[in-house]
Amino acid sequence: MHKVGSIINNLQWPRLTLNLSLIAMCFLSGVGILLSAQTPNDWANKEGRDEMVLIYDGKTDEAIKLYQKRLVDDPNRQEALFGLAVAHAKNGEGEQAMTFVTRALGAGLPFERFTAGPREMLEPLHSLSAFKALKNEKNKLWVHGPILGAVTDRSASFWVRTERQASFAVELYPVQQGRRSKTMLSEAVLTKVDDDFTATVQVGKLKANQTYRYRLILDGEKTSDVFQFRTFPKQNRSAIFKVAFGGGAAYTPEFERVFTTIKSHQPVAFLQLGDNIYVDQPEKRAIQRYCYYRRQSSVPYRALASSVSIASIWDDHDFGDNDCWYGDDTDSPAWKRTVLKTFQENWNNHAYGSGVEAPGCYHDFYVGDVHFIMLDCRYYRTNPKVDEGRSMLGIPQKNWLYQTLRNSKGIFKIIASSVPFASGVKPRSRDPWDGYPEEREEIFSFLQQNRIEGVALIAADRHRSDIWKIERPDAYPLYEFMSSRLTNIHVHKVMEKSLFGYNAKRSFGILSFDTTSKDPALTYHIQTVDDEPIYQRTVKLSELRF
Incomplete structure (x- = not known):
């Protein structure tokens, strides 16, 4: 059985047994087929990462063979050309290394990929006179x-990386018709080697729901590029706006254009819910940085991130490795804080945990009168196979979550998890919240006992876009909106228990809010990489009350 994967305006196609002629008709008409199998691809969700690990481990000849194999099918594959330049330089083969530098640049690879690094791995290349x-x-x-982040109704933060230590500031002004705009200037900060030559500056005293233009000032010189963003609606006031979200964003050149599609919808924020870069190497910081550099050099992503506020949490492939748990000790394994430091160097969130004693990537923020609560589902996670006392969030984060919910002034409260809450999203697996049923029930019961209304859930992890309805006895149902196939080649099958699921193409979620109406509403949209509307479902605030 296959399911036809197109739903518009809440109308679901019936389940059909499809013959070949119907499949052909569906593709010709633009209706997606839900995939249950796929052709194996050695570079799926990796794009040269494993070859770079081989170079890191000193196995350059093995890496060269694998890169060359990749070039047979695609002679201009940028990541293979980049890797060959790095490998040959490390082997002392400078002329060959520069040949691949030239080929990579000719294939469209931005030059900053070679200056960013990882610096310890590119040192042999950087020392060549031809490269200098x-x-x-x-x-x-x-x-x-720049990466725009930590936007509020009154402030915004801007992130940048430079090739060496440099001063960094931002100049901005409001876009106002018919009046001369007053220019504002941030303080200047230094990008430092200890932060991988990154820095952020914040500008305050901005106006709510106002469009601003800005440019960077590096070592006193203004860049020619001018960027634009909009501050959030006034906090705790009703508003109409939308945010985009998703996970499963392995660097995949063919599908980086999804970020262009997301930008075209003009969301006020883009929430990246984990599996954002696919590292799987928690003890090799150079590989972590390499994976961040690929995405940060992506032209479509840079265009999105410079104009839409980015908020991020991690999942297993960003923090550790597949389906990982490492216990609730904040300093064990020893690499935990280093991985978090690398995460902080590469994002621009409102906050990172609750300080030194309770670290992590969890944080919260408001857009108008909607409260977004972002969870860290990896830093404190314990063994799911030990029933007694198992926890995904850990005590410090869970205490923070409960206090945040008690104090929330949001009409809607959106709890973002990198893994799904709904039962059955990944059968026979303990990696989602099914592996922590006691803690899940504790959180849901807390909502009920404290009469906390207006809660909805968003999640990622499964390589598809879903909607689930979690029924609760003597309480309102919890809707969970999931999307985690932004760019991934790999796909997961749609589950029968979901209200709807889609996996035929890369996709992302949009949450549209209208809290100005008598019965405030949120609408979940599934949109494809090619900007095709697949599904939408509206939930009224009245449905989320006791």
Whole structure:
């Protein structure tokens, strides 16, 4: 059995047994087929990462063979050309290394990929006189960014990476018709080697729901590029707006265009819910940075991140490795805080946990009168196979969650988890909240006991887009909106118990809010990489009351 994967305006196609002629008709008419199998791809969700690990481990000849194999099918594969330049330089083969640098740039790879690093791995390349001459010719101080983040109704934060230590500031002004706009200037900060030459600056005293234009100032020189963003609606006031969200965003050149599609919908924020870069190497910081650099050099992503506020949490492939848990000790394994430091260097969130004693990527923020609560489902996670006392959130984060919910002034409260709450999303697996049923019930019971209304859930992890309805005795149902196939080649099958699921193409979720109406509403949309509307479902606030 297959399911036809197109639903518009809450109308679901019936389940049909499809013959070949119907499948052909569906593709010709633009209706997606839900996939249950796929062709194996050695680079799926990796894009040269494993070969870079081989170089890191000193197995350059093995990496070269694998890269060359990739070039047979695609002679201009940028990541293979980049890796070959790194590998040959490490082997002392400078002329061959520069040949692949030239080929990579000719194939469209941004030059900043070679200056960003990982610096310890690219040192042999950087020491070549031919590369030094090319670097002097390019003369590029600005490497990555800007990434807009930590936006509120009164402030915004801006992130950048430079090639070396440099001063960084931002100049901005409101976009106002018919009046001359007053220019504002942030304080100047230094990008430092200890932070991988990144820095953030914050600008306050902004107006709510106002469009601003800005440019970067690096070592006193203004960049020619001008960017634009909008502050959030006034906090705790009713508003109409939308946010986009999703996970499963392995660097995949063919599908980086999803970020262009997301930007076209003009969300006020984009929530990245984990599996954002696929590292799977918690003890190799150079590989972590390599994976971040690929995404931060992506032209479609840079265009999105410079104009839409980005908020991020991690999941297993960003924090540790597949389906990982490492216990609730904040300092064990020893690499935990280093991985968190690398995460902080590469994002621009409102906050990171609750300080040194309770670290993590969890945080919260408001857009108008909607409260977004972002959970860290990895840092404190314990063994799900030990029934007694198992926890996904850990005591410090759970205490923070309960206090945040008690104090919330949001009409809607959106709890974001990197893994789904709904039961049955991944059968026979203890990686989602099914592996922590006692803690899940504790959280849901807390909502009921404290009469906390207006809660909805969003999640990622499964490589598809879903909607689930979690029925609760003597309480309102909890709707969970899931999306986690932004760019991934790999796909997961749709589950029968979901209200709806889609996996035929890469997709993302949009939550549209209208809290100005008598019965405030949120609407979940599933949109494809090609901007095709697949599904929408509206939930009224009256449905989320006791």
